Amino acid sequence: MAQINPFRSRKTLVGLLVRLTVLPILLAACFSGPKEKSSAAEKSAAEKGTVMDAFRLSQLTVPHNAAYNNILDDFNKDDLQNIDRALTIFSNNRADSLSRDSMLITFNEYMTSVMHEYYDKRLIGNRELGEHFRNKEDQSEAQKMIASLASHGISLNYRDGDFYLEPDISFVYSHLFRVLTASSRDYLQTKINISKGYIPESNQSLSPPDSLAHQIIVWEDFMIRNPKYLLKDEIQSQYVDVLSAYLSGSEQLPLYDSNTKILDPKFHSSYLKYMEEYPNRESTRIVRKYYDLLASKGFKYSEELDAFLSEVNFNPSQNQQ
Numbered sequence: 001m002a003q004i005n006p007f008r009s010r011k012t013l014v015g016l017l018v019r020l021t022v023l024p025i026l027l028a029a030c031f032s033g034p035k036e037k038s039s040a041a042e043k044s045a046a047e048k049g050t051v052m053d054a055f056r057l058s059q060l061t062v063p064h065n066a067a068y069n070n071i072l073d074d075f076n077k078d079d080l081q082n083i084d085r086a087l088t089i090f091s092n093n094r095a096d097s098l099s100r101d102s103m104l105i106t107f108n109e110y111m112t113s114v115m116h117e118y119y120d121k122r123l124i125g126n127r128e129l130g131e132h133f134r135n136k137e138d139q140s141e142a143q144k145m146i147a148s149l150a151s152h153g154i155s156l157n158y159r160d161g162d163f164y165l166e167p168d169i170s171f172v173y174s175h176l177f178r179v180l181t182a183s184s185r186d187y188l189q190t191k192i193n194i195s196k197g198y199i200p201e202s203n204q205s206l207s208p209p210d211s212l213a214h215q216i217i218v219w220e221d222f223m224i225r226n227p228k229y230l231l232k233d234e235i236q237s238q239y240v241d242v243l244s245a246y247l248s249g250s251e252q253l254p255l256y257d258s259n260t261k262i263l264d265p266k267f268h269s270s271y272l273k274y275m276e277e278y279p280n281r282e283s284t285r286i287v288r289k290y291y292d293l294l295a296s297k298g299f300k301y302s303e304e305l306d307a308f309l310s311e312v313n314f315n316p317s318q319n320q321q
Helices: 023-029 040-059 065-073 081-091 097-123 127-134 140-150 169-176 182-196 208-225 232-248 265-277 282-296 303-311
Strands: 154-159 162-167
Touching: 040 081, 065 081, 065 097, 081 097, 081 169, 097 154, 097 162, 097 169, 097 182, 127 140, 127 154, 127 162, 140 154, 162 169, 169 182, 182 208, 208 232, 208 265, 208 282, 232 282, 232 303, 265 282, 282 303
Parallel strands: none
Antiparallel strands: 154 162
């Protein structure tokens, strides 16, 4: 979910003090780093202070992405609760549409940096934690950590001896829905639909090649609906990657049988269905040319097929209907 923010401004915090007079209180009281052990009375006072800080936080508004970016720059990336605070500040913004789209990028970058920090300090090389996840008889500790991260919008998976952290897009979407622009809502909803691995309208499960085909269609549709969206370059890149994988396969999803070098029947069937269901798309023009070349080779691998893929322009036409 990490992205490059072309609107990332480097205004200093001092420049924000006139507009955000409450910020020094918040930064001093709410977002400070770990403290030494204190007495019970001090802890009670601190808890009361946290309640007040949470209230002040709920009242804080930012006028544009530069202000939001500077606040997140001062957030401690070791504290998962700062993800929730970042969402709260986003929810109370008074920014225009362009700046709100930029703020989503800024939030994504911050959340990604928090996940990297958590992985580096808590997960990588943690053999004891790995044992908890490998223990099929007692998953209590593993589930406790999964639930803890999920409460901050982070999905934790353990496979092949390693931990994987991903942002829960549905979590972000539900928290920011009210303040997102229509294009950003469309963007997040599209990513949510893709992650489900089936077509929401029909609840139809998809074969691996058809899943790639579905991603091509939804990203192509998104770019047609939102031609000037701030993340259009990243989405274009995702679209190209998926279309390339659909036509060339991958290590996990090979296009040809390893022994006969004949096209996998699932891909063959998927190409035919794609051309039939989406006859007038730009992507279909590419798929059809590739299919015709495959047919001329008896649907068997040829270096000429690689040459075609190296020369094809995967960029979708901007004048599709």
